[in-house]
Amino acid sequence: MQAVVFLGEGKLDLREVPDPVPRPDEVVIRVKASGMCGSDLHHLHGPRRIGAELVIEGHEPCGVVQAVGDAVRPSEAEIGDRVMVHHYDGCRTCRYCRSGWTQYCPNARTVYGGLNGDGGHADFMKIPAHTLIRLPDELSFKTGAAISCGTGTxxxxxxxxxxxxxxxxxxxxxxxxxxxxxxxxxxxxxxxxxxxxxxxxxxxxxxxxxxxxxxxxxxxxxxxxxxxxxxxxxxxxxxxxxxxxxxxxxxxxxxxxxxxxxxxxxxxxxxxxxxxxxxxxxxxxxSLTFSKNLQEECALFVAERGLDVESLFTNEFSLDEAEGAYELFDRREIGKGVFVFD
Structure with a gap:
């Protein structure tokens, strides 16, 4: 599959990587929309990154469940589910993880799409099943991507x-x-x-x-x-x-x-x-981002009131346009961009 990685010092690369395979408690989603966030630019212009430091970017993913691990329960995810991702994982047992504020886990924090976990600027994304939130039928994938970071924040x-x-x-x-x-x-x-x-x-x-x-x-x-x-x-x-x-x-x-x-x-x-x-x-x-529970509450609020969150996106791109897209974004020549997938 194709995936965007940031190399640091203002450089990025679109490369071919193997399709992900879920472990027992994980799912793979086929990404339908992955938003660009202002915080991406801090990663883009950060120190040079090589080897194991490279991760797939994109922490505003939304898509459809493509594959599930053997231990994933139907109540967590089933193939074909439309989902958002709460883009954090932790130890899953501390008080922060149990309350849905996984980003504050002091023991084993993972941030998907920029810090230490592969994100959504790719055809597929692998994440733990517990990070998923079902996307209301009334909402588009682009709306789900927005809620997964900026609008949820x-x-x-x-x-x-x-x-x-x-x-x-x-x-x-x-x-x-x-x-x-x-x-x-x-x-x-x-x-x-x-x-x-x-x-x-x-x-x-x-x-x-x-x-x-x-x-x-x-x-x-x-x-x-x-x-x-x-x-x-x-x-x-x-x-x-x-x-x-x-x-x-x-x-x-x-x-x-x-x-x-x-x-x-x-x-x-x-x-x-x-x-x-x-x-x-x-x-x-x-106020830093949102809990998993607040992300779900936001999605329901937007759906119930018919809010046009999708209008936040001023530009759409395909993944192979990533370099040019981030150049425009970095120069503030566009508002909020989103990568869309067939």
Missing amino acids: AFGAIKRVGLSADETVAVFGQGPVGLSVTLLAKAFGARVIAVDVEPSRLEMAKKFGADHVIDAREQDPVDAVRTLTRDGAGADKSIECSANSTVRRQAVQALRQWGTACMVGVFGTIELDTEELIQLQKTVVG
């Missing part, structure tokens, strides 16, 4: 801040995760203020239901958010999706007293004034 952040329908939320950054927050938060019934510096992303935010959009190049986003809230108090909640330290500070400053900010963008630093946290009693939390 947005759902997890919304749940983290306990967003409710009578609240105003300011969403800082309208990349794929931020747009997912905008779409989902609107479906939760909240009033949504979307902030970014790219006009095209702000236009997408409007299409995804934002009540107001703020171009942070044209006006101070903190003042603009306050102007749009009652008595200039600020937003009830904010969700920051840019990983920019200045934007993180603005996400806290734009809150009302006793408001809650959620930091989603990974890497970088957070610098906050104690006036914001202590005197105004604001809360700042972090």
